[in-house]
Amino acid sequence: MKTSHLYLFLHVLLAGGVSVRAFDPVTTTVAIGVGATLGRMILNYFRESCDSKWIAFNLTGLETDLENKLFGQHIASRIILKAVSGFMGNENPKKPLVLSLHGWTGTGKNFVSKLIAENIYKEGMDSSFVHVFTSTLHFPHPSQYLTYKSQLQQWIKGNVSNCERSMFIFDEMDKMHPGLIDSIKPYLDYYDKLDGVSYRKSIFIFLSNAGGDRIIQTALDFWNAGRNRNEIELKDLETLISLSVFNDNQSGFFHTSLIDKNLVDFFVPFLPLEYQHVVQCALSEMKVRGHEPDFEVAHKVAKDLVYFPKSERAFSVKGCKTIESKLDYYT
Ligand SMILES: Nc1ncnc2c1ncn2[C@@H]1O[C@H](COP(=O)(O)OP(=O)(O)OP(=O)(O)O)[C@@H](O)[C@H]1O
Ligand SMILES: *[C@@H]1O[C@H](CO)[C@@H](O)[C@H](O)[C@H]1NC(C)=O
Ligand SMILES: *[C@@H]1O[C@H](CO)[C@@H](O)[C@H](O)[C@H]1NC(C)=O
Ligand SMILES: *[C@@H]1O[C@H](CO)[C@@H](O)[C@H](O)[C@H]1NC(C)=O
Ligand SMILES: [Mg+2]
Numbered sequence: 001m002k003t004s005h006l007y008l009f010l011h012v013l014l015a016g017g018v019s020v021r022a023f024d025p026v027t028t029t030v031a032i033g034v035g036a037t038l039g040r041m042i043l044n045y046f047r048e049s050c051d052s053k054w055i056a057f058n059l060t061g062l063e064t065d066l067e068n069k070l071f072g073q074h075i076a077s078r079i080i081l082k083a084v085s086g087f088m089g090n091e092n093p094k095k096p097l098v099l100s101l102h103g104w105t106g107t108g109k110n111f112v113s114k115l116i117a118e119n120i121y122k123e124g125m126d127s128s129f130v131h132v133f134t135s136t137l138h139f140p141h142p143s144q145y146l147t148y149k150s151q152l153q154q155w156i157k158g159n160v161s162n163c164e165r166s167m168f169i170f171d172e173m174d175k176m177h178p179g180l181i182d183s184i185k186p187y188l189d190y191y192d193k194l195d196g197v198s199y200r201k202s203i204f205i206f207l208s209n210a211g212g213d214r215i216i217q218t219a220l221d222f223w224n225a226g227r228n229r230n231e232i233e234l235k236d237l238e239t240l241i242s243l244s245v246f247n248d249n250q251s252g253f254f255h256t257s258l259i260d261k262n263l264v265d266f267f268v269p270f271l272p273l274e275y276q277h278v279v280q281c282a283l284s285e286m287k288v289r290g291h292e293p294d295f296e297v298a299h300k301v302a303k304d305l306v307y308f309p310k311s312e313r314a315f316s317v318k319g320c321k322t323i324e325s326k327l328d329y330y331t
Contacts, residue, residue: 050129050163054122057088062119069115069284070108071320072277075234076101076268083266084116087203095190096202098263100173102211102241103270106319109207113169116205120167129163131155135172145177152180156187157197164201174208181258188263206264211241215269216315223314229271237269272315278302281320285327294331301326 048054062084066077080099087097101109114125121127133139139148159166170176187199215237222232242264258264273281282298304326307313 048123048128050165054127055120055129055163055165056122057085058119059085059088062115065115065119066112070112071280071284072229072273073108073112073270074230075232075237076103076108076112076270079234079266079268080112080116084120084203088120093200095263095265096188096199096204098188098204098206098265099268100206100208100264100266101268101270102208103215104212104272104315104319105209106316106321107270107273108320109270110171113205113207116203117167117169120165120203127167129159129165130167130169131159132169132171135170135176139176139180142177145179148177149180149183153183156184156199157195160187160199160202161197164198167203167205169205169207171207173206174210185258185261185263188258189261211267211269214240216272219271220309220312220314223312229274232271234269238267241267241269273319274315275302275307275313278305278316278320278323281323282327285323289327291331297327297330300330 063081066081070077083097083099087093101112103109117127117130118124121130124130125132133152139145139152156168159168173181184204186194187202188204192198192200218232218236218240219229222229279295279298279302282301283293283295286293286298301323305322306317308315308317
């Protein structure tokens, strides 16, 4: 489709060139003017804009992605589908959607954020309406948090003024200065408008390892009791997470009033991944690379990883995180 439009564009330009030679200066000016306008229209056609052509929620897309691409996260999968589809289906939300994803390293938090973005924005993570802030990268020096604070507030305000369907992902939220977290609080709240800007259609996603140890403890209790991991329910974890994160004086994270003001709509726990999930990750990565799934290699890769606790060897220490590079090594 894109190529055919480009051809059209070239034809118009060439036609314009011919008329330049054939006609007097006035006609030429008109021809160039028309050509330029047309060119601009065509370029605008390809430029991402804040409308339904570029931003359209694909419910079946998200559902199948969560089902087929995300492994071992039955709780996260369910909450996210419900939360995002409810929010995107609501023409007039009262506040922005705020999700806080928690869990051990390599369990799929960034991966899920990407799946959400891909099923809302045509351009996925490359969309100019999706913004990722990584604490250690964008806000590395705690002493400069006042500077970061005004910068971040300007960014959020500027971007949402541009497009109310903006998405903000805060990675390594637990390493973010509490003052900085406090500074985004107003945007998450139930305000009709702040300074004439409405934030109610935006999505905020926080990623952190905070509360990960509590989630692991619960998963391990189930494992040791011989119970199926799929029996773990949100209620086994949700208050546990918000409490442990809230009371953790090490992570600056939720020391703020994000929690007691109920600004986070959903706390989403990510369970530690087991051997079987690592195998699935390896097979899935082969598929992405266009290779035939090779079970032998997948098991080799999975066996190569380190599992904890030492005695039970229940969960992968790095989740599925190093699978890609391990695959390079084996193939
Ligand atoms: N549950 C999962 N299902 C499928 N693939 C997964 C899963 N978890 C991780 N992966 C794979 O591993 C890679 C790394 O995971 P991801 O970056 O999402 O981890 P994370 O939870 O953000 O970890 P960290 O806390 O260290 O940032 C992903 O790109 C994805 O390919
Ligand atoms: C939504 O996602 C499904 C499954 O990935 C896909 O087949 C379909 O084409 C998508 N719809 C739109 C409008 O992009
Ligand atoms: C939007 O956010 C980005 C950071 O992701 C920032 O660089 C940019 O200046 C912001 N845009 C506006 C208009 O504030
Ligand atoms: C954090 O809390 C623990 C107990 O919950 C306490 O022992 C420790 O001194 C506290 N640390 C700081 C820096 O406040
Ligand atoms: Mg991550």
